[in-house]
Amino acid sequence: MRARASAAFGLAVPAIATAACSGPQSALDPHGVEAQAVATLFWWMTLAGALIWCAVIGALVYAGRRRRRVFSARAAGRIVLWAGAVTPSVLLLILLGYGLALMPDLRPASALTANDRLHVEVVGEQFWWRVIYHRPDGPPVVSANEVRLPVGTRVAFSLKSADVIHAFWIPQLGGKMDMIPGRTNRFSLQATRAGTFRGPCTEFCGPSHALMAFAAVAMDEEAFAGWLEREAGPAVRTEGPGLDAFLANGCGACHTIRGTPADGTIGPDLTHLGARKTLAAGALPNTEAAIARFVAAPEAVKPGARMPAFGMLPEREIAAIAAYLAGLE
Numbered sequence: 416m417r418a419r420a421s422a423a424f425g426l427a428v429p430a431i432a433t434a435a436c437s438g439p440q441s442a443l444d445p446h447g448v449e450a451q452a453v454a455t456l457f458w459w460m461t462l463a464g465a466l467i468w469c470a471v472i473g474a475l476v477y478a479g480r481r482r483r484r485v486f487s488a489r490a491a492g493r494i495v496l497w498a499g500a501v502t503p504s505v506l507l508l509i510l511l512g513y514g515l516a517l518m519p520d521l522r523p524a525s526a527l528t529a530n531d532r533l534h535v536e537v538v539g540e541q542f543w544w545r546v547i548y549h550r551p552d553g554p555p556v557v558s559a560n561e562v563r564l565p566v567g568t569r570v571a572f573s574l575k576s577a578d579v580i581h582a583f584w585i586p587q588l589g590g591k592m593d594m595i596p597g598r599t600n601r602f603s604l605q606a607t608r609a610g611t612f613r614g615p616c617t618e619f620c621g622p623s624h625a626l627m628a629f630a631a632v633a634m635d636e637e638a639f640a641g642w643l644e645r646e647a648g649p650a651v652r653t654e655g656p657g658l659d660a661f662l663a664n665g666c667g668a669c670h671t672i673r674g675t676p677a678d679g680t681i682g683p684d685l686t687h688l689g690a691r692k693t694l695a696a697g698a699l700p701n702t703e704a705a706i707a708r709f710v711a712a713p714e715a716v717k718p719g720a721r722m723p724a725f726g727m728l729p730e731r732e733i734a735a736i737a738a739y740l741a742g743l744e
């Protein structure tokens with residue numbers, strides 16, 4: 416009875432554990448070449464681990480049965496040698512070899528010399544992401560808190576940090592890699608299917624580490640080219656009471672809105688804020704109300720955020736700023 420119960424438990428645990436095999440942040444639902452390799456390795460290791468576990472438990476049950484056969488010392492020695500040393504070593508060597516064989520795919524040398532292709536620079540900051548698209552034909556395109564890439568093209572990433580160690584990971588596409596102050600880490604990703612994924616910061620970087628995320632969007636080549644062209648352009652609205660309030664309160668000292676006098680580079684570029692999937696690096700939905708809430712009290716949404724609070728402004732002024740920013744698609 417007890418054996419049956421433990422067998423049921425043994426089956427239930429993996430069933431529960433694999434219930435989260437999909438979703439926007441699951442490495443087991445790969446949409447990229449690198450993530451596919453990692454997922455394949457994971458399933459092989461799980462299978463091999465399960466087989467070894469079954470063999471060990473089988474041996475344990477066999478050894479614990481009531482009537483035991485007596486082994487000679489020589490036979491016992493052979494069992495220990497083959498089952499205890501040779502077999503595990505060979506299995507581990509096979510898995511190690513398989514893992515090493517996958518590595519050239521995960522860190523292609525082409526990522527370092529991809530002059531002719533798209534190169535995305537991502538800088539981790541407390542607690543957001545500066546994203547710069549370096550195009551082969553045109554000036555860099557500065558954005559923030561969202562990473563877009565074309566399906567089917569290998570995209571080179573250079574990863575940096577402005578303050579402490581962060582880590583960049585898009586579980587469904589591949590990664591992850593640390594962003595270390597004073598250093599540039601490089602890798603590349605290739606999306607195989609379109610979709611929107613979540614990229615979390617995966618190195619503890621301060622009180623809002625868990626609120627530091629970005630949306631990663633893999634788009635068809637043509638849609639991506641169109642998006643990048645729009646993203647490179649100036650803001651769609653370059654006048655109005657919302658912008659006046661934005662500038663009068665000094666927001667332009669930290670934020671850039673291209674096409675307006677706001678040209679600060681301390682905080683995220685807001686030129687096309689309204690078109691982004693999330694607000695405040697994945698912390699809030701991108702709505703007018705959320706923008707107003709964040710402007711009034713950033714610290715309440717993201718503890719440790721460097722943006723000063725503007726809650727002292729009249730409500731209608733904050734509302735005007737929020738309406739303007741939400742309209743920047």
Ligand code: CUA
Nearest residue numbers: 581616618620
């Ligand atoms: Cu940035 Cu954790």
